[in-house]
Amino acid sequence: xxxxxxxxxxxxxxxxxxxxxxxxxxxxxxxxxxxxxxxxxxxxxxxxxxxxxxxxxxxxxxxxxxxxxxxxxxxxxxxxxxxxxxxxxxxxxxxxxxxxxxxxxxxxxxxxxxxxxxxxxxxxxxxxxxxxxxxxxxxxxxxxxxxxxxxxxxxxxxxxxxxxxxxxxxxxxxxxxxxxxxxxxxxxxxxxxxxxxxxxxxxxxxxxxxxxxxxxxx
Amino acid sequence: xxxxxxxxxxxxxxxxxxxxxxxxxxxxxxxxxxxxxxxxxxxxxxxxxxxxxxxxxxxxxxxxxxxxxxxxxxxxxxxxxxxxxxxxxxxxxxxxxxxxxxxxxxxxxxxxxxxxxxxxxxxxxxxxxxxxxxxxxxxxxxxxxxxxxxxxxxxxxxxxxxxxxxxxxxxxxxxxxxxxxxxxxxxxxxxxxxxxxxxxxxxxxxxxxxxxxxxxxx
DNA sequence: AGCTTTAGTGATAACCTCTAACTAGATCGT
DNA sequence: ACGATCTAGTTAGAGGTTATCACTAAAGCT
Numbered sequence: 001x002x003x004x005x006x007x008x009x010x011x012x013x014x015x016x017x018x019x020x021x022x023x024x025x026x027x028x029x030x031x032x033x034x035x036x037x038x039x040x041x042x043x044x045x046x047x048x049x050x051x052x053x054x055x056x057x058x059x060x061x062x063x064x065x066x067x068x069x070x071x072x073x074x075x076x077x078x079x080x081x082x083x084x085x086x087x088x089x090x091x092x093x094x095x096x097x098x099x100x101x102x103x104x105x106x107x108x109x110x111x112x113x114x115x116x117x118x119x120x121x122x123x124x125x126x127x128x129x130x131x132x133x134x135x136x137x138x139x140x141x142x143x144x145x146x147x148x149x150x151x152x153x154x155x156x157x158x159x160x161x162x163x164x165x166x167x168x169x170x171x172x173x174x175x176x177x178x179x180x181x182x183x184x185x186x187x188x189x190x191x192x193x194x195x196x197x198x199x200x201x202x203x204x205x206x207x208x209x210x211x212x213x214x215x216x217x218x
Numbered sequence: 219x220x221x222x223x224x225x226x227x228x229x230x231x232x233x234x235x236x237x238x239x240x241x242x243x244x245x246x247x248x249x250x251x252x253x254x255x256x257x258x259x260x261x262x263x264x265x266x267x268x269x270x271x272x273x274x275x276x277x278x279x280x281x282x283x284x285x286x287x288x289x290x291x292x293x294x295x296x297x298x299x300x301x302x303x304x305x306x307x308x309x310x311x312x313x314x315x316x317x318x319x320x321x322x323x324x325x326x327x328x329x330x331x332x333x334x335x336x337x338x339x340x341x342x343x344x345x346x347x348x349x350x351x352x353x354x355x356x357x358x359x360x361x362x363x364x365x366x367x368x369x370x371x372x373x374x375x376x377x378x379x380x381x382x383x384x385x386x387x388x389x390x391x392x393x394x395x396x397x398x399x400x401x402x403x404x405x406x407x408x409x410x411x412x413x414x415x416x417x418x419x420x421x422x423x424x425x426x427x428x429x430x431x432x433x434x435x436x
Numbered sequence: 437a438g439c440t441t442t443a444g445t446g447a448t449a450a451c452c453t454c455t456a457a458c459t460a461g462a463t464c465g466t
Numbered sequence: 467a468c469g470a471t472c473t474a475g476t477t478a479g480a481g482g483t484t485a486t487c488a489c490t491a492a493a494g495c496t
Binding site for chain 2: 030031032033034035036105108111112113114115116117125149150151154155158160161173176177179180181182183184185187188190191192193196197198199200203204206207208210
């Protein structure tokens, strides 16, 4: 017999409706941003009226939280797929950029402007450290021969976030700069801050990546 | 006689009310984010009811646009002040970080998640290029002796955004990486992505700044 | 003094989130 | 198979928002 993904037909129906709600939410977010997400509009699109959605999500915040979780999951899966066949820093970088360009608002849902009161659910930090782990693997595989910086010394004492990964401090440093530098270029590109400047964001991204994967003394 | 900042008493009153609206808006943004800005709440706080604010701003978007403009202006002034007495890249960096930490939501108003439909007013690009000009001055003062990268070659052909600044391509490159790298660290710090990791964002910022101001081959 | 301009009002429409009470139908236990 | 239960969906409504309209009252100008 086939593996039952959802035991009862009711649960099956429920899961399907849940998925359709999320799909419409993603479409709405992609075109108008997360702040314009409207439960009412989603319900109307699905042919049911208003408060019916509260059977599936406890409210707008709950739905967005779920989307944030899915976004983290999607990024983690993309990273995992990109690191198949050898953890390579440039493969991860291109996977990251492709994933971000595929749906900019999804990227901003994770790395964009935080709403002051909001706190991400705890399980996202677990996924986030999964992402960091594959990044650390790739950075540990790089040749690291530069002189230790003061920040490397700081990392020696504060490596709890690496979650037991045996990479040397220089690799931790490299992972952090990988994250911050590529995010720097990507977020400005996605926000449109390079449009009208005439430069090609992809080449700037490539230049930063080359600096990251190349000479260690940066 | 003193220079009349506002000719008629009516204009004077209007300017004052306008300023108070903006001030309340900033308070509201600082505590709850720009998406939670409520014209109604501002009006209630000021003792007048609802639609009165439409005498001063054409609507919510118009008000936010004005705040964005003020934010750009404030950053440009901060940069200008920091570059008094010699254009120094580290002085600019510290000025930037101080300005960002002073009001994170103001930073995000400029560099945060963009709302898909919105286009910044044209005069902000003028202020933005003023900011870029002081940054270019500081970067041109750095010793630049690294080998030309492919991206430097690209910049040779796409230097219109430098607005006639005579800096060599390597300096343009440095200015761009100054912008993207520090924004990368800063935005992640302000968004709280380092909290719980145990590392000190200031030291990471300092490390990136050292790389920027130091060895050119990064 | 009288006319014009302007600040602020209340009413209203059209949205939004979210709660409460209720109905109709599917599922489950016996 | 039938009755109890559980659930998806409904309408009604409270309270919030942006924004427009028509109106009043006061200030300024000639």
